Amino acid sequence: MPEKKKLLQVQHLKQYFKSGHDVTKAVDDVSFDIYEGETFGLVGESGSGKTTTGRAILQLYKPTSGKILFEGKDVIKMHSRAERLAFARQAQMIFQDPFASLNPRMTVEDIIAEGLDIHHLVKNKQERRERVEQLLETVGLNKNHASRFPHEFSGGQRQRIGIARALAVQPKFIVADEPISALDVSIQAQVVNLMIDLQKKQNLTYLFIAHDLSMVRFISDRIGVMHYGKLLEVGPADDVYDKPLHDYTKSLISAVPVPDPEIERHSHRLSYDAQKEEMDGKKRTMHEIVPGRFVRCSDDEVQHYKDVAASYEK
Numbered sequence: 001m002p003e004k005k006k007l008l009q010v011q012h013l014k015q016y017f018k019s020g021h022d023v024t025k026a027v028d029d030v031s032f033d034i035y036e037g038e039t040f041g042l043v044g045e046s047g048s049g050k051t052t053t054g055r056a057i058l059q060l061y062k063p064t065s066g067k068i069l070f071e072g073k074d075v076i077k078m079h080s081r082a083e084r085l086a087f088a089r090q091a092q093m094i095f096q097d098p099f100a101s102l103n104p105r106m107t108v109e110d111i112i113a114e115g116l117d118i119h120h121l122v123k124n125k126q127e128r129r130e131r132v133e134q135l136l137e138t139v140g141l142n143k144n145h146a147s148r149f150p151h152e153f154s155g156g157q158r159q160r161i162g163i164a165r166a167l168a169v170q171p172k173f174i175v176a177d178e179p180i181s182a183l184d185v186s187i188q189a190q191v192v193n194l195m196i197d198l199q200k201k202q203n204l205t206y207l208f209i210a211h212d213l214s215m216v217r218f219i220s221d222r223i224g225v226m227h228y229g230k231l232l233e234v235g236p237a238d239d240v241y242d243k244p245l246h247d248y249t250k251s252l253i254s255a256v257p258v259p260d261p262e263i264e265r266h267s268h269r270l271s272y273d274a275q276k277e278e279m280d281g282k283k284r285t286m287h288e289i290v291p292g293r294f295v296r297c298s299d300d301e302v303q304h305y306k307d308v309a310a311s312y313e314k
Contacts, residue, residue: 004035007172010032013029013068014065015056015061028049030049034207038221039222040206040207042226043252048226048227053209053226057091075087094166094179098162102158132168139198145157163191167202173204196219208220220237222292233248289309
C-alpha cells in the first residue's frame, strides 16, 4: 500500500494576541499533519483555539511563530503576491455563519464567481455564468438561483452557496470552520453528507473544525483535541472517541448526550482540571503512545498513557 502524502504540516504553531500588557496564547505550540484526501477533525470547547488555528493556516492571521508547510512550502514565508495568490487558490475556507459570510448586496453569481475573477479562471461572462450554474448544481441548488440575493435563501441553502464559493477555484484543501453549527439539526446531516460526497468526487482534503464530537467522528478520519490553545490528543476518529487517552478528551466524550433516557439518567460527567497541569511545572510535548495515537504529556507521564491504552485491550 503506497504511503500517504502529507499535504499540510503544522509545526510548533503559536498565535499570540497582545492587548496592552496582557498576552492571550490563543494557539500555543501546536503541531499536526493532514494527509492528502483525509478529513482531520479539530475539536474543543469555545475558546480552545481551534478556529484561530484554521485562520492562521490560511494566513488570515499572521502567526507569531512556527511553520505551516503546504506541499512542502512554508506559507508563512510566502511574500510575493503571486505565491500568496497561488496558495489562496489551493486552500479555501467554509465559514461558520452562512448569514454573515455572504455579502447581502451581491448576487449569488457574483459571490460564487469572486474567486474566478480574482484568479482569472474564466474568459468571458458566458463562461463565468456557466461555471457558476455548474457549481450550484454540484452543491444541490438550482442554476436559476444565480441571479438571486442571499436573503432569499434558508440557512442550509446559504451554506451550500458558501461551499460552492470555496469550490469555485478548484482547491485541494478546505478549512471548514464549524460549518454546521449555525444550522438546524435536520439540515446538518445533509450538509455533512454533501461535503463527504464532494470529497470523494474531487479528492478534497478537509480541516473540519467543530465542538460537536459525534458529528466530527462521523466525518473525520483522524481527530485532534484542543484545550486552551494546546493540542492534547491526536488519533484515528473511532479510537479517540471509543478509547480516549487524555483526561480532557474523556471529559468531552462523557458530556456527549446519548439518545437513551435510561443511559442518560445514569451517565457520569467527568471533570478536567487544566490548572493542575499548568501549575505542576512539567514540560509537556506530544508523545506517540501507541502507533498513530499522540498525547501531550511529560516524559514521566508516557508510561501512564501507555497503561491507559493497554487497559482498553483487556
